[in-house]
Amino acid sequence: MGVDSGLPDFRGDRGFWQAYPAYARLGISFIECANPEHFAADPSFAWGFYGHRTNLYRDTIPHEGFHIISSWIKRNSADYFVVTSNVDGQFQKAGYIEERILEVHGSIHRLQCQTPCSNQIWHNDEIIRVDQGSMRAHHPLPRCGGCGEISRPNILMFGDYSWLSDRTHIQGRAFDRFLATHADRRIAVIEMGAGSAIPTIRATSERIGWNQVHATVIRINPREPEIKPPHISLPCGALEGLRSIDALL
Numbered sequence: 621m622g623v624d625s626g627l628p629d630f631r632g633d634r635g636f637w638q639a640y641p642a643y644a645r646l647g648i649s650f651i652e653c654a655n656p657e658h659f660a661a662d663p664s665f666a667w668g669f670y671g672h673r674t675n676l677y678r679d680t681i682p683h684e685g686f687h688i689i690s691s692w693i694k695r696n697s698a699d700y701f702v703v704t705s706n707v708d709g710q711f712q713k714a715g716y717i718e719e720r721i722l723e724v725h726g727s728i729h730r731l732q733c734q735t736p737c738s739n740q741i742w743h744n745d746e747i748i749r750v751d752q753g754s755m756r757a758h759h760p761l762p763r764c765g766g767c768g769e770i771s772r773p774n775i776l777m778f779g780d781y782s783w784l785s786d787r788t789h790i791q792g793r794a795f796d797r798f799l800a801t802h803a804d805r806r807i808a809v810i811e812m813g814a815g816s817a818i819p820t821i822r823a824t825s826e827r828i829g830w831n832q833v834h835a836t837v838i839r840i841n842p843r844e845p846e847i848k849p850p851h852i853s854l855p856c857g858a859l860e861g862l863r864s865i866d867a868l869l
């Protein structure tokens with residue numbers, strides 16, 4: 621969903637390195653970068669990656685597709701719920717309400733202690749300056765108000781045993797209630813750009829598509845759009861797919 625707002629996806633090492641040439645030079649993969657151990661071992665490196673992404677997502681303007689979906693919700697007086705593995709906060713930015721969003725991997729706009737010394741999750745309103753050439757962040761770096769340690773984004777990373785999942789868990793309960801409330805209703809699951817490498821989102825739409833009697837999944841994806849009928853496969857980008865559906869409506 622972010623790609624059409626100009627954000628990179630991290631498809632394979634090549635996609636990641638294209639977005640971040642500094643890591644290509646160092647030969648470091650996305651999986652190696654997105655590891656919580658760097659916050660203790662080399663906080664400037666860790667915050668270089670996450671600070672750059674924080675700034676990028678803060679500066680991004682959500683594309684028209686976000687508003688096309690809101691216009692369908694309004695026109696049909698429909699209820700909705702957003703489930704995303706993106707951590708970029710673009711749905712909130714586009715006006716979707718916080719109580720109707722499940723961020724399965726957390727959000728870059730929330731912080732937690734790296735230890736963690738408590739279950740505290742707080743808003744990230746830090747200014748983080750990153751040297752674009754070296755991808756290292758300048759001090760001072762965000763710290764935990766409880767113990768003074770360097771803090772980290774409240775995002776699920778690779779090999780991550782310290783991610784605080786409480787916020788995502790609460791969002792997940794709201795999503796379960798939403799599904800239970802609408803069990804007998806017609807549901808359109810619009811899945812956009814959900815990759816098969818980490819198939820959390822794909823599995824969620826398939827589960828709803830096969831388990832809820834009146835649910836139809838519309839899978840929009842330029843590279844991996846396959847889904848069995850009666851569900852619908854659109855082999856194109858998110859914005860193009862949403863515009864095409866909107867034109868038909």
Ligand SMILES: NC(=O)c1ccc[n+]([C@@H]2O[C@H](COP(=O)([O-])OP(=O)(O)OC[C@H]3O[C@@H](n4cnc5c(N)ncnc54)[C@H](O)[C@@H]3O)[C@@H](O)[C@H]2O)c1
Nearest residue numbers: 622623629630631705706707708813814815817843857858
């Ligand atoms: N903005 C963010 O928050 C952000 C950015 C990068 C990665 N991530 C997360 O990291 C994990 C791995 O990410 P990844 O990017 O390697 O995923 P990935 O490579 O598994 O998937 C990217 C998917 O996007 C599809 N895609 C590409 N362009 C598209 C477009 N214009 N419209 C619709 N679909 C399009 C591809 O076909 C692919 O299925 C995921 O959990 C992802 O959410 C988040």
Ligand SMILES: [Zn+2]
Nearest residue numbers: 733737764767
């Ligand atoms: Zn702490």
